[in-house]
Amino acid sequence: MPSLLILGQAGAPGGWLTRRLLATLTSDAEWVLWLLGALSVLSIAVMVERAIYFATHRLKNSDEVLLGLARGDLDAVQASLGTQQGMEVAVLREGLDWRDRGPDSVAEVIDAALARERPRYERFLSFLGTLGSNTPFIGLFGTVLGIIKAFADLGASGAKGAEVQSTVMAGISEALVATAVGLAVAIPAVIGYNVLQRSLKNTVSRSASLGHALVGHLRATGGK
Numbered sequence: 409m410p411s412l413l414i415l416g417q418a419g420a421p422g423g424w425l426t427r428r429l430l431a432t433l434t435s436d437a438e439w440v441l442w443l444l445g446a447l448s449v450l451s452i453a454v455m456v457e458r459a460i461y462f463a464t465h466r467l468k469n470s471d472e473v474l475l476g477l478a479r480g481d482l483d484a485v486q487a488s489l490g491t492q493q494g495m496e497v498a499v500l501r502e503g504l505d506w507r508d509r510g511p512d513s514v515a516e517v518i519d520a521a522l523a524r525e526r527p528r529y530e531r532f533l534s535f536l537g538t539l540g541s542n543t544p545f546i547g548l549f550g551t552v553l554g555i556i557k558a559f560a561d562l563g564a565s566g567a568k569g570a571e572v573q574s575t576v577m578a579g580i581s582e583a584l585v586a587t588a589v590g591l592a593v594a595i596p597a598v599i600g601y602n603v604l605q606r607s608l609k610n611t612v613s614r615s616a617s618l619g620h621a622l623v624g625h626l627r628a629t630g631g632k
Contacts, residue, residue, distance in 0.1 A: 430560070437557065440550030440586050444543060448593045451539050454532045455600040462529070462607050465494035470614070473500065477621045480629065482507065495525040495615045503622045511626040518619035522612065529608045533601060540598035547590015554583020 467473060469488055476485035486504045489497050498521045506517045558579020 437550050437553035437583075437586065440546060440553065441589055444546060444550075444586070444589045444593050447539060447543060447546075451536060451593060451597045451600070454536055455596070455604070458532060458600075458604050461531075462604065462611070465529075466611065467492060467494060467496035467500075467614070467618075470496070473618070474621075477618070477625060480625055482622075482625075495522065495529065495611050496618055498525050499615045499619045500622065503619055507622075507626055511623050514626060515619075515623045518616075518623065522615060522619070525615075526608075526612060529611065533604055533608075536597050536601040536604070540594050540601055543594040543597065544587070544590045547587040547593075550586025550590070551583045554586060555580055558583060 467489075472488050473485055476482070476488060482504055485500065489501055499518050502521050503514045503518050506514050561579060
């Protein structure tokens with residue numbers, strides 16, 4: 409590859425496709441850093457938004473609700489939900505609204521509530537997962553472009569001796585910045601994705617447990 413670049417810069421004959429690729433790949437790759445910077449801002453915004461959503465859409469008085477379910481005081485449980493929002497609240501509220509129609513109907517309603525609420529929690533999580541998986545490759549792409557440009561500049565400058573080493577090393581060190589930035593974007597995105605996925609899993613588990621407790625109580629008491 410370095411020899412091709414030097415030949416291309418020196419005006420040596422080459423294929424049309426080779427000349428076009430050299431003209432494209434030896435351009436400034438700073439746009440990769442700007443792209444990674446924009447993705448980093450989006451990643452942080454998504455993590456903050458999801459963290460706020462998870463914090464505001466959860467059952468805050470879960471101990472009180474569990475105690476009410478254990479006692480069979482369903483009216484008190486329904487009153488304790490208040491105006492709260494979230495998957496756990498939706499499961500209990502809709503299950504309690506359908507309790508007069510029998511435990512089987514309540515179980516179906518609870519499953520429907522879980523299926524409806526889960527995508528609301530999963531919103532933007534795939535974006536974080538994609539960033540965590542692919543931003544290192546974007547950074548590596550920027551590094552490759554930087555190395556290609558370094559060798560192209562070396563061929564155009566006609567440096568000799570110690571100047572060759574200093575020119576190439578300076579270009580490569582600058583090119584490696586893109587890889588470092590790509591990793592700096594990917595690592596927080598992966599951590600945030602895993603934390604949010606774990607929180608979602610716990611929320612689904614708690615919601616299902618509350619729903620099962622309600623259905624079990626209705627079956628044990630004949631729907632009362």
